[in-house]
Amino acid sequence: MTTILEVKQLSKHFSDFCAVDKIDFKVTKGSCFGLLGPNGAGKTTTIEMLEGILTPTSGEILFNGQGITREDFQKLGIQFQHTALQDYLTVRETLNLFSSFYKKTVPIDDLITQCQLTDFINVDHRKLSGGQKQRLLLALALINDPELIFLDEPTTGLDPHSRRLFWDLVNDIKAAGKTILLTTHYMDEAEYLCDQIAIMDKGQIIAMNSPENLLREHFKGSLISLPKQNVASQISFANAHYSQDSVLIHSDNTEATLAQLLTEQISLQGLQVKSANLDDLFLKLTGHALHTNEEKTDV
Ligand SMILES: Nc1ncnc2c1ncn2[C@@H]1O[C@H](COP(=O)(O)OP(=O)(O)OP(=O)(O)O)[C@@H](O)[C@H]1O
Numbered sequence: 371m372t373t374i375l376e377v378k379q380l381s382k383h384f385s386d387f388c389a390v391d392k393i394d395f396k397v398t399k400g401s402c403f404g405l406l407g408p409n410g411a412g413k414t415t416t417i418e419m420l421e422g423i424l425t426p427t428s429g430e431i432l433f434n435g436q437g438i439t440r441e442d443f444q445k446l447g448i449q450f451q452h453t454a455l456q457d458y459l460t461v462r463e464t465l466n467l468f469s470s471f472y473k474k475t476v477p478i479d480d481l482i483t484q485c486q487l488t489d490f491i492n493v494d495h496r497k498l499s500g501g502q503k504q505r506l507l508l509a510l511a512l513i514n515d516p517e518l519i520f521l522d523e524p525t526t527g528l529d530p531h532s533r534r535l536f537w538d539l540v541n542d543i544k545a546a547g548k549t550i551l552l553t554t555h556y557m558d559e560a561e562y563l564c565d566q567i568a569i570m571d572k573g574q575i576i577a578m579n580s581p582e583n584l585l586r587e588h589f590k591g592s593l594i595s596l597p598k599q600n601v602a603s604q605i606s607f608a609n610a611h612y613s614q615d616s617v618l619i620h621s622d623n624t625e626a627t628l629a630q631l632l633t634e635q636i637s638l639q640g641l642q643v644k645s646a647n648l649d650d651l652f653l654k655l656t657g658h659a660l661h662t663n664e665e666k667t668d669v
Pocket residue numbers: 384387389407408409410411412413414415416555
């Protein structure tokens with residue numbers, strides 16, 4: 371497996387604030403690599419250094435084994451969280467305009483088909499829905515036939531149908547041999563799309579592996595979820611995490627844990643035994659949930 375991108379001890383400080391703190395990772399050619407984490411974790415700062423938008427405070431970025439150069443930046447495709455597009459242009463005119471910025475481009479009609487924009491080519495881009503706009507931004511990121519494509523939180527705010535459609539497009543791009551680096555704070559998106567993920571929190575990478583291996587590594591048994599109101603006081607289990615509405619117990623022996631709950635006269639109403647997902651992993655690793663300010667209590 372060939373490494374297309376390697377990051378060594380990369381850091382970014384804004385004055386005395388450390389937004390990215392000595393991170394290391396490698397991205398394999400043809401894979402989808404995910405940077406995951408809550409708001410403020412340092413994901414955008416990281417990819418903006420990789421894209422050449424921000425200058426790192428320290429560390430190295432290697433592209434195809436060599437220090438990344440200005441020419442290499444031409445081989446990247448970037449879908450920003452917010453891209454300012456020229457007003458009054460249709461979808462096709464916008465694609466034509468961006469196409470004129472590059473020496474090497476792919477045929478616009480191919481991009482229109484690939485990104486499912488056929489029905490909107492003559493529509494002013496300002497009239498597109500959220501999902502349609504994201505597909506246009508994806509087409510713009512692909513216009514220079516890039517080797518490596520950065521997608522910065524591409525499905526934030528989209529409805530479930532539009533997200534699914536976008537995920538299918540990303541998988542098609544990967545199947546065509548392109549490499550994708552994606553940031554997201556949706557764990558299900560990372561689980562669905564990414565071959566490798568790095569979980570970031572407070573500027574650091576706190577776990578990195580394939581989603582399956584991460585879950586296997588950190589959750590040996592089952593995950594028992596109980597509504598919080600069933601538990602009057604803190605229960606005497608190791609590995610109990612309190613989230614907003616529930617108590618999660620990581621159990622190596624489901625039967626024994628259920629027996630203990632009954633012994634402690636805790637109601638099993640609403641109890642679920644489930645497989646752990648990446649949200650559960652984030653809670654376990656950091657003590658706080660990805661989307662709310664929740665607290666963990668180990669008792
Ligand atoms: N130009 C800047 N000056 C000062 N602080 C900054 C600057 N840019 C980012 N930060 C801070 O660095 C931290 C990381 O921000 P960053 O945008 O990289 O996070 P993120 O993980 O991408 O979050 P989000 O999901 O909200 O986009 C945040 O605390 C942010 O306030």
